Amino acid sequence: MQFTELEMRFSVLARLVCALLTLMAVVGFTANAKQLTITDASGEPLQHAVVELPQPVQTPDSVAIMDQVHKQFVPYVLTIQKGQQVNFPNSDDIRHHVYSFSPTKPFELKLYAGTPNAPLQFNNAGVVVLGCNIHDSMVGYIYVSNGNQVLISNARGVVQIPHNVDSVTVWHPEQQDEIASRKSVTLPSGVDSHTVMMNTEPPAPRNTFGERFGNNE
Template sequence: MYRLTVVLSLALAGILGPMSENVESAEARRLTLELTDATTGQPVADAVVIVESRPGIDPLQAEIVQKGREFRPHTLVIPRNSKVDFPNQDNTQHHVYSFSPAKTFDIELYAGRPAEPVTFDQVGVVEIGCNIHDRMQAFILVTDNEPSGHTDGQGRLTVEFPPPAGKEAGDRLLVWHPRLADNTRMTRFAIDPSQSGPLSLSVELSAEPTGGDRLDALQERFREI
């Protein structure tokens, strides 16, 4: 099971005055999301869920540690313009890189802590690898919206949608999981503003990896650059 770290901060009640808080509580709607695999019908656990109409949070400082020849956490969700450090706690050097459109960077062989963190200034999914250890892989999701959380073992999550901006305004929901058939982007769903019951959605997942096929492909793409 992949471990997902979702950056959740900024309680809105701490920012808005009592009157604003009461208005939002009265008009916001909460739906229970039930996420399943389109192929098997099984619940999808540990999927990151983001409501596009939720306000964003301030950039922050985060890190992905290399330990035991693994990236920890495997998935990190951060606001746009956040800085991420990549400390190496192994007794061997690593070469961390990404050539994802949302952020391309290359930290050549190093031990300890790199001289500077990497700033992620574009929204999207950033896939990270190590050029020395082919099986190392991680993802950074960069967003302009506050994440809602991630689904539990039954594929469920209570999602709060903010008050609509207009009579016809709907909501868009972003869903991401490392085993999405195309995990280089988030899957977007349009949500009917009249929806009131459980929200049943499905995504197409790839099969559970049995070896390092996907990581081997990532490594091969790096060598072709």
Template sequence: MKAIDNFFQCSLQKAAGFVFAVSVSFALLTSFASAQGVVLRLQDSDGEPVVEAVMELLSDSASSSTSTALQEVEIDQRDKEFIPSVTTVVAGGSASFPNSDDILHHVYSFSPAKTFDTPLYGSDLDSQYREVFDVPGVIEIGCNIHDWMLAYIYVGQSELMAISDEQGVVSLTGMAPGSYTLRVWHSRLDAPQNYMEQEVIIEAGRTAELEMTIELARDRRVRRAPSANRKRYR
């Protein structure tokens, strides 16, 4: 009952506890290499690798590299799923949502970072709908027809971001040596706005190897509608 009473507070407390835990488990294993970089190995509390987590290095100095051209990414809709399910884009960049299915989709977002919705559209009108994401943040996109379709667009401040692979490993290289804030985001990361941060110092010519254990919230997703598995509606 105690846990229930503090049901709403507990997520905050858990998050705080978690930040502490992460800082403890932060093992700075640096090694010398030709160029400096960061390798982060992510695992959950069960020791399983955490995939599709985004790592972003936020430069503490104001002068970050902004010379890159506006980024354009593509989020395909195939077999009533968004592919990929997690995409990164630098602020100012844009994303298009081609429709590879033979039925119509209706993409929308109510995320504060970018609210939009497209009309219903099919495959003949591909890449006609392109949305520009100016504000850094996470945009959750869904399809109004297919409730289970869900994808995340992580709008970062710079290009210093990457997505963890099947082994839960995410790495970045080529950044200027210095002090950074390392931000880890995951859709189920049990923290406010699903991210947490840690200061990290990048030394020249060395690759910082980090390991991090994060706690994932319950993966409550909408199941695919049964009809989607039936031939007659395809």
């Protein structure tokens, strides 16, 4: 079947219109958002900062995934809603023993390979620090929101905040403050960008998971 010249021109025009509408949508989103940049005390961008907005969202029906790849938790920081379930597949060819001391969700998944039979449900808001009883270098975090929208900063430390939001809370896994605390930030009105500084420190060397996280949450 061959297209007539008129049909070909119409097809090209339709694609151009679709591209224009997409561009307008992107520009419209940018125009209605302001940039929030999270940095450390030296001005370096902080990836993995969690920004919680005072905007309620519905708890997803989907099960979130905290994987284990190359002896690391993936993602390093997982954000979920209170009441959401999380599965902990082991994609390594070795076994892991995942657990948490955190009051938000203490649990233990004893030495296993593959995928546990059932996901775990996280009914309390807060921060859950994950470790592996076999591999001490494995540390991951689950940030459980109390039903509000959450964003996570990219490699440039940036998140896009709707213009109508005037206050947020910020959390980072390497913050100097207590691991479960959050920094309250009031956003200035009439500006398109704002920077938030977090005092951070690299995780201290440790021999066991419990030495760092067992008694200070």
